[in-house]
Amino acid sequence: MPELVHRKLERTAIGFVLAIIVAASVGGIVEIAPLFTIDETVENVDDMRLYTPLELAGRNIYIREGCYACHSQMIRTLRDDVERYGPFSLAVESKYDHPMLWGSKRTGPDLARVGGKYSDFWHVAHLTNPRDVVPESNMPAYAWLARTPLRLNDLGAHLAALRSVGVPYTDEMIENAARDAFGQAVPDSEQATGVTERYGEETQVSAFDGVTTRVTEMDALVAYLQVLGRMTKAAYQNTAAPEQVPNPND
Amino acid sequence: MGQLTSREREFAAAILVAMAIIGIAMAAAGRSDALGVHGAIVVLCSLGLLFFLISRAFGPEPDTARITRYYDDPIKVGVAFTLFWAIFGMFVGVWAAAQLAWPSLNFDTAWASFGRIRPAHTTGVIFGFGGNALISTSFHVVQRTSRARLADQLSPWFVLFGYNLFCLLAVTGYFMGVTQSKEYAEAEWYADIWLVIVWVTYFLLYIRTLARRREPHIYVANWYYMAFIVVVAILHIVNNLTIPVSLSHAKSYTIWAGVQDSMVQWWYGHNAVAFFLTAGFLAMLYYYLPKRAERPIFSYRLSILSFWGITFFYMWAGSHHLHYTALPHWVQNLGMTFSVMLLVPSWASAGNALLTLNGAWHKVRDDATLRFIMMAAFFYGLSTFEGSFLAVRPVNSLSHYTDWTVGHVHAGALGWVALITYGSLYTLVPAIWKRERMYSAALVEVHFWLAFAGTLIYVFAMWNSGIIQGLMWRTYTDDGTLTFSFVDTLLAMYPYYIARAFGGLLFLMGAVVATFNIWMTVREVPVASGERKDDIPLAEAMPEGVATGAAE
Numbered sequence: 001m002p003e004l005v006h007r008k009l010e011r012t013a014i015g016f017v018l019a020i021i022v023a024a025s026v027g028g029i030v031e032i033a034p035l036f037t038i039d040e041t042v043e044n045v046d047d048m049r050l051y052t053p054l055e056l057a058g059r060n061i062y063i064r065e066g067c068y069a070c071h072s073q074m075i076r077t078l079r080d081d082v083e084r085y086g087p088f089s090l091a092v093e094s095k096y097d098h099p100m101l102w103g104s105k106r107t108g109p110d111l112a113r114v115g116g117k118y119s120d121f122w123h124v125a126h127l128t129n130p131r132d133v134v135p136e137s138n139m140p141a142y143a144w145l146a147r148t149p150l151r152l153n154d155l156g157a158h159l160a161a162l163r164s165v166g167v168p169y170t171d172e173m174i175e176n177a178a179r180d181a182f183g184q185a186v187p188d189s190e191q192a193t194g195v196t197e198r199y200g201e202e203t204q205v206s207a208f209d210g211v212t213t214r215v216t217e218m219d220a221l222v223a224y225l226q227v228l229g230r231m232t233k234a235a236y237q238n239t240a241a242p243e244q245v246p247n248p249n250d
Numbered sequence: 251m252g253q254l255t256s257r258e259r260e261f262a263a264a265i266l267v268a269m270a271i272i273g274i275a276m277a278a279a280g281r282s283d284a285l286g287v288h289g290a291i292v293v294l295c296s297l298g299l300l301f302f303l304i305s306r307a308f309g310p311e312p313d314t315a316r317i318t319r320y321y322d323d324p325i326k327v328g329v330a331f332t333l334f335w336a337i338f339g340m341f342v343g344v345w346a347a348a349q350l351a352w353p354s355l356n357f358d359t360a361w362a363s364f365g366r367i368r369p370a371h372t373t374g375v376i377f378g379f380g381g382n383a384l385i386s387t388s389f390h391v392v393q394r395t396s397r398a399r400l401a402d403q404l405s406p407w408f409v410l411f412g413y414n415l416f417c418l419l420a421v422t423g424y425f426m427g428v429t430q431s432k433e434y435a436e437a438e439w440y441a442d443i444w445l446v447i448v449w450v451t452y453f454l455l456y457i458r459t460l461a462r463r464r465e466p467h468i469y470v471a472n473w474y475y476m477a478f479i480v481v482v483a484i485l486h487i488v489n490n491l492t493i494p495v496s497l498s499h500a501k502s503y504t505i506w507a508g509v510q511d512s513m514v515q516w517w518y519g520h521n522a523v524a525f526f527l528t529a530g531f532l533a534m535l536y537y538y539l540p541k542r543a544e545r546p547i548f549s550y551r552l553s554i555l556s557f558w559g560i561t562f563f564y565m566w567a568g569s570h571h572l573h574y575t576a577l578p579h580w581v582q583n584l585g586m587t588f589s590v591m592l593l594v595p596s597w598a599s600a601g602n603a604l605l606t607l608n609g610a611w612h613k614v615r616d617d618a619t620l621r622f623i624m625m626a627a628f629f630y631g632l633s634t635f636e637g638s639f640l641a642v643r644p645v646n647s648l649s650h651y652t653d654w655t656v657g658h659v660h661a662g663a664l665g666w667v668a669l670i671t672y673g674s675l676y677t678l679v680p681a682i683w684k685r686e687r688m689y690s691a692a693l694v695e696v697h698f699w700l701a702f703a704g705t706l707i708y709v710f711a712m713w714n715s716g717i718i719q720g721l722m723w724r725t726y727t728d729d730g731t732l733t734f735s736f737v738d739t740l741l742a743m744y745p746y747y748i749a750r751a752f753g754g755l756l757f758l759m760g761a762v763v764a765t766f767n768i769w770m771t772v773r774e775v776p777v778a779s780g781e782r783k784d785d786i787p788l789a790e791a792m793p794e795g796v797a798t799g800a801a802e
Contacts, residue, residue: 007467020481026562028488042508064427070365076573079724100509101431104571104651105653107740131353140363157499158503162503
C-alpha cells in the first residue's frame with residue numbers, strides 16, 4: 001500500500017517538491033521557533049553592556065582574519081573546560097553578537113574569558129609575532145595590524161546597522177562613534193571622556209598598541225580581546241542552574 | 251553557443267549588459283571598500299563573456315532538430331569548472347594544512363594567512379568542486395532519466411556561469427577579508443543575493459525539464475537532486491538574512507544574535523552537509539552506480555525509506571554541534587536523538603548501494619571507476635556511522651573542538667564526496683564526449699590508489715590527533731589539577747599536522763592525474779562509432795515505456 005501511494009507521488013513533480021518541503025520543514029520549525037519565545041533561552045541580567053565602536057571594529061577584524069576558525073568563544077559545562085578557561089558561558093554573554101562566534105575548533109585556546117588575563121603589551125607582542133611569547137605556537141603573525149590605520153569614518157553606520165537588528169545603540173552613540181573609537185585608543189585626548197560616559201565607567205580607555213597618537217587596527221583588536229568575558233558579571237554569579245558536570249573518574 | 255538562436259543570443263547579451271551595469275554601480279559605490287573590487291570583477295566577467303558572445307553572435311542559426319537531442323554543451327563546460335575548482339581547492343587545502351605545521355608559510359602577507367585561505371579551501375572544494383559536479387551531473391542525469399532535453403537553452407548557461415561567479419566572488423572575498431564567518435556560508439550579502447537568483451533559475455530549469463519527461467515516474471536520482479535544490483534554497487535564505495552596513499559596504503550584520511544565531515547556523519551547517527554533500531551526491535550514486543555496474547538498484551523500497559528518512563531526520567540533527575553550550579538542553583538532546591536515528595536511512599542507502607554490487611564484484615576488481623563508486627559508498631556508510639556516534643553527548647564532549655571533527659568531515663569529503671564525484675566523472679566524460687573509453691585505464695587506477703592512500707593517511711592522522719588532544723585536555727593529576735597546559739596539547743599535534751599535509755598532497759596529486767586523463771580523453775581518444783545505448787536521441791516516435799537502461 002505505501003508503495004502504491006509513493007508510486008503516485010513519483011508521477012508528479014510539483015507534488016513531490018511540496019512533499020520535500022513539508023518533510024524538511026518540521027525539524028527546523030520545532031527546534032528554532034521556540035528559541036525566540038521561551039523566556040529561559042537568554043537570561044535577564046542588568047549589567048550587560050554594549051561593544052564600544054573600537055571594540056566592535058576589533059571584533060570585525062577578528063572576523064575578517066578568520067580567528068574563529070582556530071579559537072572558540074564558548075566555555076562548555078565540562079569540568080576541564082571550566083577549570084582551564086573560567087565559568088561556563090551563558091547565553092546572555094553573546095546576546096548582542098551578530099553573528100555569534102562560538103566556533104567549532106580549538107587549534108588555539110578558547111577566548112571567551114581572555115579579557116583582562118594578559119596585559120595590552122602581551123597581546124601586542126603576541127599578535128606581532130606569536131612565537132616571541134609562546135615558542136610552540138603555530139599562529140600566524142599579524143604584525144601588519146599595528147601599521148594599518150583603523151577606518152573610523154563609517155563606524156556610525158556599523159552601529160546603526162546593528163541597531164536595526166536589535167542592539168540598543170542610542171542616537172548619541174551612533175553620532176559619536178568615530179570620536180569614541182578615537183578617544184578609547186588615545187587616553188589623553190579630549191574625546192576620551194565621552195567613551196566612559198556612554199559605555200560605562202569600566203570601559204577600558206588605553207593606548208592599546210602602545211602608541212598614544214593614532215588609532216590602528218591593532219588598537220581595535222586588542223580592545224576587543226580585552227573585553228571578552230567582561231561584558232557582564234553574570235557568569236560569576238551563577239544565575240543559571242548549572243548542568244550536572246560529568247565526573248571524569250566515572 | 252551554436253545551439254542558441256539569435257533571439258536567445260540577444261537575450262544573453264542583455265543579461266550580460268545588465269550585469270556589467272550592476273558591476274559598475276558596485277565598483278563606484280564601494281570604491282573605498284572590498285565591494286569595489288568585486289564590482290570590478292563582475293564587470294570584467296560580464297564584459298569578457300559579452301565579447302565572446304559578440305564574436306560568435308553572427309554565426310548560423312541552429313538547426314531546428316536540436317530540440318530532439320540532449321543538450322550536453324553546458325555539461326562539458328561544467329566538467330571543466332569542476333576539474334579547475336578541484337585542483338584550486340585542494341591545493342589551497344594542502345597549503346593551509348602545511349601552515350598549521352609551518353606557520354611562516356603565509357610569507358608574512360595578510361591575504362595568505364591561515365584564517366583567510368582556510369575558507370577559500372572550504373568554499374573552493376565544497377561549492378566550487380562539489381557544486382559544479384552536482385550541477386553538471388544533474389543536467390546529465392535529468393535528461394537521460396526523463397528522456398527529455400533540458401527545458402531551456404539559455405538558463406543552463408546562466409546557472410553555470412552565474413554559480414561560478416558566486417564562487418569567484420566568495421573566494422576572492424576571503425583573500426581580501428570579506429567574510430560573514432558563518433561556517434559553510436561565509437560569502438557576504440551581495441554574493442548571497444546573487445546565489446538566490448541563480449538557484450531559483452536552477453530550480454525552475456530542473457522542474458520544467460522534469461515536467462517534459464517521457465517517463466511516467468520520476469527516477470530516484472532526481473528525487474535527491476530535487477531535495478538538494480529545494481532545501482539548499484530554504485537553508486541558504488534563512489541562514490543568510492542580514493542587514494548590510496550600507497549599499498557601499500561589503501560588510502553586513504546577521505539578523506540573528508547569540509544563541510539563536512548559533513542554532514540557525516548549525517541548522518544550516520549540518521543540513522548543508524545533508525542536502526548539498528549527501529543528497530546531491532546520493533543522486534550521483536543512484537544513477538552512476540547501476541549504470542557502471544550494469545545492475546539494477548538492489549531495492550526500490552529501501553530507496554524510498556532512505557530518501558524520506560534523510561529528508562525528514564537530517565533537519566533535526568544540527569543542534570548536536572552545540573552540546574554542553576548555552577543552547578537550551580532540550581534542543582541539544584533532540585538533536586542527539588535524531589542524529590542517532592539518522593543512521594537507519596543513511597545505512598539504507600549505503601547498504602542499497604553495496605548490495606547492488608552483488609554479482610558484480612568481479613567488475614569492482616577490474617574496473618577502477620566502479621571501485622571509486624564502491625569505495626565512496628563504503629566511506630558514506632562509515633562517515634554516517636561516525637556522525638551518529640559523534641552526536642552522542644559524552645563522545646561529543648571528547649571530540650568537539652578537536653581534529654576528530656576535522657577528520658570526520660574529511661572522511662566524508664574525501665572518501666565519499668570526492669570519490670563518488672570522480673567515479674561519476676569517469677563514467678560521464680566518455681559518455682557526453684561520445685568517446686569509446688577513458689584515455690588511460692591505468693591512470694584511473696593510479697588516481698584511485700593516490701586518493702585512497704591520501705584519504706586513509708589524512709583520516710588516521712586526524713583521528714589520532716583529535717583523540718589525543720581531547721584526552722590530554724581532560725587529564726588530571728592525582729592532586730585533581732589539570733595535567734597539561736594548552737600548549738602541551740598543541741605541541742603533541744605537530745607530527746599529525748605534517749602527516750595530514752602529506753595525505754592531502756597525495757589526494758591533490760590524484761586530482762591532477764584525473765584532470766590530465768580527462769583532458770587527454772577529450773583530445774586523443776577517437777569518437778565512438780555508432781550511438782551509445784544510453785544516448786538514443788529523444789524522438790517523438792519513440793514508443794512509450796521502452797526502458798533505456800538508465801530509467802529503470
